[in-house]
Amino acid sequence: MEVHFTRERIVVPELALESREVGACVEFLGIVREDEGGRTLTGLSYEAYEVMARTEFARIHAELAEKFSIAAATVIHRIGWVPVGEASLFVRVQAKHRGAAIGYCGELIDRMKQDVPIWKVTE
Amino acid sequence: MEVHFTRERIVVPELALESREVGACVEFLGIVREDEGGRTLTGLSYEAYEVMARTEFARIHAELAEKFSIAAATVIHRIGWVPVGEASLFVRVQAKHRGAAIGYCGELIDRMKQDVPIWKVTE
Numbered sequence: 001m002e003v004h005f006t007r008e009r010i011v012v013p014e015l016a017l018e019s020r021e022v023g024a025c026v027e028f029l030g031i032v033r034e035d036e037g038g039r040t041l042t043g044l045s046y047e048a049y050e051v052m053a054r055t056e057f058a059r060i061h062a063e064l065a066e067k068f069s070i071a072a073a074t075v076i077h078r079i080g081w082v083p084v085g086e087a088s089l090f091v092r093v094q095a096k097h098r099g100a101a102i103g104y105c106g107e108l109i110d111r112m113k114q115d116v117p118i119w120k121v122t123e
Numbered sequence: 124m125e126v127h128f129t130r131e132r133i134v135v136p137e138l139a140l141e142s143r144e145v146g147a148c149v150e151f152l153g154i155v156r157e158d159e160g161g162r163t164l165t166g167l168s169y170e171a172y173e174v175m176a177r178t179e180f181a182r183i184h185a186e187l188a189e190k191f192s193i194a195a196a197t198v199i200h201r202i203g204w205v206p207v208g209e210a211s212l213f214v215r216v217q218a219k220h221r222g223a224a225i226g227y228c229g230e231l232i233d234r235m236k237q238d239v240p241i242w243k244v245t246e
Binding site for chain 1: 138140143144145146147148149150151152153154155156157158207208219221222224225228229232
């Protein structure tokens with residue numbers, strides 16, 4: 001699993017298939033919304049404890065890889081100010097079968113929100 | 124829901140967010156694999172009964188839209204010869220929340236494989 005943090009706008013990397021056995025590629029963009037619990041935002045600021053975040057991502061990947069057979073996973077998280085309508089998160093998962101790719105992607109994000117030290121500042 | 128059929132290589136359309144309330148965008152690429160049940164392929168040929176396929180997609184969308192609150196969905200299916208490593212299917216779903224986007228995307232593909240008259244010719 002590749003994990004990147006960036007303070008720039010997320011640029012979706014060119015897709016390079018892991019092998020000729022990849023039959024499914026799922027991509028997810030998490031985008032900052034204008035309305036957050038009734039408040040109208042212009043953006044959100046994200047901070048991360050990067051060293052710890054990488055350790056947590058590796059741990060989550062190890063667990064999910066036992067449940068879902070995937071070929072590759074990439075995560076890019078933007079840090080700092082992210083305006084409404086721009087992505088704070090990009091995830092790409094390649095797998096032989098779509099069930100594994102979709103399942104891994106969804107659970108990875110759930111687990112990330114729960115366990116990975118990345119937080120938003122709305123002030 | 125937008126449905127397109129193409130006989131050319133699928134070009135992923137530029138992402139235009141439906142609104143400032145879209146918080147999740149899920150994309151899926153279904154790619155032709157080299158190995159299909161033990162046979163080594165160079166590609167697959169897809170055919171569709173397009174008029175009927177559009178009707179079925181609309182019906183599936185109507186059902187899924189009751190279950191998942193989404194903002195937009197796009198499907199592109201390639202028809203004719205698709206070499207190994209190239210995409211036969213592209214799906215993009217935008218929604219306020221990731222659960223709806225991921226859920227809709229996964230079920231749409233499951234339902235498509237079951238009910239939409241698109242078939243592959245492997246010879």
